[in-house]
Structures are given as C-alpha cells and as structure tokens.
Amino acid sequence: MTTESPNWFKSSHSSNGGDCVEVATNLVPEHRTVPVRDSKNPTGPELAMNADAFAAFVTGLKAGHL
Known part of the structure; x- marks a missing residue:
C-alpha cells in the first residue's frame, strides 16, 4: 500500500x-x-530524486566517492 504523502x-x-x-x-x-x-526545516523545500539516482547517490556515499 502506498500513499501520496511522504513518510x-x-x-x-x-x-x-x-x-x-x-x-x-x-x-x-x-x-x-x-x-x-x-x-x-520540515516545512521548507523538498528535493524529489529519481529512485535510481538516489540509489546511486547512496552507493557512492557508502563507497567513499562523495
């Protein structure tokens, strides 16, 4: 089950x-x-990232590339 509101x-x-x-x-x-x-700043702006791009970002962080 998904929702339109971010959790x-x-x-x-x-x-x-x-x-x-x-x-x-x-x-x-x-x-x-x-x-x-x-x-x-929870009422401030949000950055919406493509799921694949976010996964690549996290992988890069974990590998120490960023």
Missing part, C-alpha cells in the same frame, strides 16, 4: 547534531521518487 525518516546513523536530511521511501513503488528535505 519522512532520518537514518539511524544520524546524530543529534542537527545536520541531518530526511527521506521518504514510501513513494518509490508507485512514483519512483525519493523526496529529500532538511530535517531542521
């Missing part, structure tokens, strides 16, 4: 330093989109 979450690796992003992966199955936002 936001932060990584479990996030510290409480405030420099976090939130993502909503619940829109991937239907829309192939991963919204991203600044956790300090």
Whole structure:
C-alpha cells in the first residue's frame, strides 16, 4: 500500500547534531521518487530524486566517492 504523502525518516546513523536530511521511501513503488528535505526545516523545500539516482547517490556515499 502506498500513499501520496511522504513518510519522512532520518537514518539511524544520524546524530543529534542537527545536520541531518530526511527521506521518504514510501513513494518509490508507485512514483519512483525519493523526496529529500532538511530535517531542521520540515516545512521548507523538498528535493524529489529519481529512485535510481538516489540509489546511486547512496552507493557512492557508502563507497567513499562523495
């Protein structure tokens, strides 16, 4: 079951330093989109990334390329 509203979450690796992003992966199955936002400004702008581009971004981060 999917929804039109993003279900936001932060990584479990996030510290409480405030420099976090939130993502909503619940829109991937239907829309192939991963919204991203600044956790300090939840009413601010959102960046909508293609699911494949987001996966490549995370892979690059984990590999230390970014």
